[in-house]
Amino acid sequence: MRNMDRTTQMQFEQQLDADVSMWSLESLQQHGFMMVKHVFEDDAVRTIADQLDVALRSFNEQSILRSRGQTYGSRNLLDVLPTLANVVMASPLSRLATLVLGDDVGIVRVLYFDKPPGRSWSVPWHKDQTIAVKSIDQPSTAFFKPTVKAGVPHVEAPTWLLEKMLTLRIHLDAMNADNGPLSVIPGSHGSHENELAEPVELHADAGDVKLAMRPLLSHASTLSRAGIAAHRRVIHIELAGTAELPDGYEWHSFVRLNNGGHAR
Numbered sequence: 001m002r003n004m005d006r007t008t009q010m011q012f013e014q015q016l017d018a019d020v021s022m023w024s025l026e027s028l029q030q031h032g033f034m035m036v037k038h039v040f041e042d043d044a045v046r047t048i049a050d051q052l053d054v055a056l057r058s059f060n061e062q063s064i065l066r067s068r069g070q071t072y073g074s075r076n077l078l079d080v081l082p083t084l085a086n087v088v089m090a091s092p093l094s095r096l097a098t099l100v101l102g103d104d105v106g107i108v109r110v111l112y113f114d115k116p117p118g119r120s121w122s123v124p125w126h127k128d129q130t131i132a133v134k135s136i137d138q139p140s141t142a143f144f145k146p147t148v149k150a151g152v153p154h155v156e157a158p159t160w161l162l163e164k165m166l167t168l169r170i171h172l173d174a175m176n177a178d179n180g181p182l183s184v185i186p187g188s189h190g191s192h193e194n195e196l197a198e199p200v201e202l203h204a205d206a207g208d209v210k211l212a213m214r215p216l217l218s219h220a221s222t223l224s225r226a227g228i229a230a231h232r233r234v235i236h237i238e239l240a241g242t243a244e245l246p247d248g249y250e251w252h253s254f255v256r257l258n259n260g261g262h263a264r
């Protein structure tokens, strides 16, 4: 993976911090991502992590990804822990999502990722282009590559729809150079030319730094370093600014943030 030199990276981080402290959305628009600090207190993060742990242990569905007794992910986390939607609604993340995507914003999919010690994984550069839908039976000119993942139909979405989406990542553990951090290419959500920009490796403090990013932002992550005991748990929440999909398609779930969370 290409790396930005340390001085440039620090300047970049300082600039982001200044932007976010004013709740400016410029960073998100320009770079395709922003770090948001102090969204949840440590106690709240521990409560979410504990509830998640209990739910993942008791849920024995194909949507939970396990390897040698370790849970390293879950595809449909809202099915496993539906109260997560309330956590978002009661937090400033709801306001952020509404500012970015408008009043009709809803949660459309929640994923969970961990890199458990000894069972870490990596992902190559990619953009998030698939969405979960109710059915892939009807013909469509808007959607491509129908597939079924963990029992849920998915399609590749058109760019105009992905541009109306936002991902919020709640970090339950610190993320640093040791435990397979996420890297992004700033600006790559907007223009192919920006694909050549230097990647930035993102670090997060345990509990107090969250990431908002556009799905079309190119991102990748590395393996944790050998012998590292730290987990890297992330709740990955995808939101869309519209409940309506073309060609008679429907979101697999759409939990509105601004009308008490009623699913459509």
Ligand SMILES: O=C(O)CCC(=O)C(=O)O
Residues within 6 Å of the ligand: 113, 123, 128, 180, 181, 182, 220, 221, 234, 236
């Ligand atoms: O969390 C990571 O390291 C990668 C997650 C990812 O690939 C994704 O969000 O599409």
